[in-house]
Amino acid sequence: MKIAVIGGTGLIGSQVVRNLNAAGHEAVPHSKSTGVDIIGGQGLDEAVAGADAVVNLTNSPTFDEDSLAFFRTSMENLLDAARKGGVGHFVILSIVGVDQVPELDYYRAKALQEEILAAGPIPYSIVRATQFMDFMDAVLSWTADADTVRLPATPIQPIASHDVADAVAEVVAGAPLNGIRNIAGPEVFPLDELGRITLSHKGDSRTVVTDPTAGMFAAVKGDVLTDKNARLAPTRYADWLS
Numbered sequence: 001m002k003i004a005v006i007g008g009t010g011l012i013g014s015q016v017v018r019n020l021n022a023a024g025h026e027a028v029p030h031s032k033s034t035g036v037d038i039i040g041g042q043g044l045d046e047a048v049a050g051a052d053a054v055v056n057l058t059n060s061p062t063f064d065e066d067s068l069a070f071f072r073t074s075m076e077n078l079l080d081a082a083r084k085g086g087v088g089h090f091v092i093l094s095i096v097g098v099d100q101v102p103e104l105d106y107y108r109a110k111a112l113q114e115e116i117l118a119a120g121p122i123p124y125s126i127v128r129a130t131q132f133m134d135f136m137d138a139v140l141s142w143t144a145d146a147d148t149v150r151l152p153a154t155p156i157q158p159i160a161s162h163d164v165a166d167a168v169a170e171v172v173a174g175a176p177l178n179g180i181r182n183i184a185g186p187e188v189f190p191l192d193e194l195g196r197i198t199l200s201h202k203g204d205s206r207t208v209v210t211d212p213t214a215g216m217f218a219a220v221k222g223d224v225l226t227d228k229n230a231r232l233a234p235t236r237y238a239d240w241l242s
Helices: 011-022 044-048 066-084 105-118 133-142 161-173 191-202 237-241
Strands: 002-006 026-030 053-056 090-095 124-129 148-151 180-184 207-210
Touching: 002 011, 002 044, 011 026, 011 161, 044 066, 053 066, 053 161, 066 090, 066 105, 090 105, 090 161, 105 124, 124 161, 133 148, 133 191, 148 191, 161 180, 191 207, 191 237
Parallel strands: 002 026, 002 053, 053 090, 090 124, 124 180, 148 207
Antiparallel strands: none
16 A cells, blocks of 8 residues: 555654555655645645545644644645545544543544544545553643652553554554544553653652642543443553663
């Protein structure tokens, strides 16, 4: 298969390109650095022309309400180019529980991205992943000071980025799902506990304070960011840390 990987130079995209090419496909990475602008439209038609499948792994530069416009414009541009290019399968990466947290602008924007794809003219697949292990340092930094890190006890089911890339590559190379596949890590942790495990491993002496109002994940109600029925990835958090 010839596969256009939009956002193919990022954390997930670069691994997806590597996996697909190792499996014998022709996966080509596209991004702003290769002359493809998904907002302005420059280079899009050329990037997807003749591709059997397109996978969109781009992300909004912000997590605020501007992300809604980013995903709306980028998906409309990409779907138009893919339609003209005769693409037979369009894949995006989304988030487990994304439609259950309307309080968060970014989650509403990702849900909008899913809706635009599902209503579009091309057979599609949506891969929803739980929170990336790779982003834990960023989560800690949002509510940290010199002595403490404040985190809610929101249930999290962390997944390693290489497991995400494996799952995305598998879906891209297969028949369109015309639906959603959930993937998740093998363990569920309260976010505050995950913070303590992470700091302990790093030898960081800061204290994690459980604070139900702290950070982005404070808006999440219940365990909607986890899924015991998802396809479970093999990498455990302790193994990833080591």
